[in-house]
Amino acid sequence: MRVPFLNAKLQGFGTTIFAEMSALAMATGAVNLGQGFPDTDGPPEVIEAAIEAIRTGRGNQYPPGPGIPELRTAISVHQRQYYQLAVDPDREVLVTAGATEAIAAALLALLDTGDECILFEPYYDSYPAGIAMAGAICVPVTLRAPHFGIDIEELRSRVTARTKIVVINSPHNPTGTVFDLATLQGVAEVAIEHDLIVISDEAYEHLTFDGIPHIPMATLPGMAERTITVGSAGKSLSFTGWKIGWATGPAALISAVRTAKQFLTFVSGGPFQYAVAVGLGLPRDYFGGFAADLQTKRDALVGGLQWAGFTVFQPKGTYFITTDITPLGETDGMAFCRSLPLRCGVVAVPNVVFYSNAHEGRRFVRFAFCKRHEVIADAVTRLQGLIR
Numbered sequence: 001m002r003v004p005f006l007n008a009k010l011q012g013f014g015t016t017i018f019a020e021m022s023a024l025a026m027a028t029g030a031v032n033l034g035q036g037f038p039d040t041d042g043p044p045e046v047i048e049a050a051i052e053a054i055r056t057g058r059g060n061q062y063p064p065g066p067g068i069p070e071l072r073t074a075i076s077v078h079q080r081q082y083y084q085l086a087v088d089p090d091r092e093v094l095v096t097a098g099a100t101e102a103i104a105a106a107l108l109a110l111l112d113t114g115d116e117c118i119l120f121e122p123y124y125d126s127y128p129a130g131i132a133m134a135g136a137i138c139v140p141v142t143l144r145a146p147h148f149g150i151d152i153e154e155l156r157s158r159v160t161a162r163t164k165i166v167v168i169n170s171p172h173n174p175t176g177t178v179f180d181l182a183t184l185q186g187v188a189e190v191a192i193e194h195d196l197i198v199i200s201d202e203a204y205e206h207l208t209f210d211g212i213p214h215i216p217m218a219t220l221p222g223m224a225e226r227t228i229t230v231g232s233a234g235k236s237l238s239f240t241g242w243k244i245g246w247a248t249g250p251a252a253l254i255s256a257v258r259t260a261k262q263f264l265t266f267v268s269g270g271p272f273q274y275a276v277a278v279g280l281g282l283p284r285d286y287f288g289g290f291a292a293d294l295q296t297k298r299d300a301l302v303g304g305l306q307w308a309g310f311t312v313f314q315p316k317g318t319y320f321i322t323t324d325i326t327p328l329g330e331t332d333g334m335a336f337c338r339s340l341p342l343r344c345g346v347v348a349v350p351n352v353v354f355y356s357n358a359h360e361g362r363r364f365v366r367f368a369f370c371k372r373h374e375v376i377a378d379a380v381t382r383l384q385g386l387i388r
Helices: 017-028 044-055 069-083 098-110 127-134 150-157 179-194 234-236 249-260 272-282 283-307 333-344 373-387
Strands: 093-096 116-121 137-142 164-168 197-201 227-232 246-247 312-313 320-324 364-369
Touching: 017 333, 044 272, 044 312, 069 093, 069 246, 093 150, 093 249, 093 272, 098 127, 098 164, 098 197, 098 227, 098 234, 098 246, 098 249, 098 373, 116 127, 116 227, 127 137, 137 197, 150 179, 179 197, 227 234, 227 249, 246 249, 283 320, 283 373, 333 364, 333 373
Parallel strands: 116 137, 116 164, 164 197, 197 227
Antiparallel strands: 093 246, 227 246, 312 320, 320 364
């Protein structure tokens, strides 16, 4: 249905599914395993750093456009300590209003009308919207169950003379896939062969399970000079409402992204930037412990979903589980998710909204497990109602 007054580029996008499902959770009193936000706060020392910044007047006015020096330095140190990536905090780091703005600014800055941008579907729903706003063309490459891996030959076949950017997301939302070295090398080979820019969304970089490592795209040979890496304090530190993210990469690319970013939010989150700088400096034990706790929640929800009759694709990262509803006698994920709160008091998200080729994702439903243990247990009990 056409939305009055909305420009042609954004027709068809409408209200995000997260807003719809969260409103449904509130209206029905259902357990909200739809929108991906934790229901507990992050480290107390990070909270205190934000309070102290507000009290002492640091960041209460406009921070510098690229971000405060303390946070840019902390991001640079983080990239070096965890991945041996050298980024100049003054020229190669840009602080943004969350990872979403970093991606949007990159797409708006780098894509011209008619350019093509390759996405791996299912994808985070802001990607095609950013491409559309840039007047460019979204070219999807489908990740298929059960492993949701990248078919490198299919990727190569989708590249044309108009292709400019590939967007990759690992750990991957919504499937929970963590792409291995061989897969990333395949993507890198295609990018280098065709001189493509890669936007690497690594918002869930610290949320991998079962000992599986996160491998940044920029660490591969020939990729540092063509990759914009996107990070998120909301995911790593559990402060999604603060909306602090960043982009790192070669100075020329980051300068272009900064040009677009300054006309979006200009700047944001002054006091929170000081706090996130403290958070990125936390010991490795914090990030390891956070991932270990999430893994126990994953296992509890996976078991409950399997018991309830779903086919479950166990995630290797993020805080999302993708399921197939066909064993329940269902085929329409959207209708299923809209009825689920009334049937058993749980909210999930239909994966079909993350696909350009809707038929590929119609039967998949995503559940978030970044909730308290007792909330996961309650949801599992409620899901048993589907069997009853």
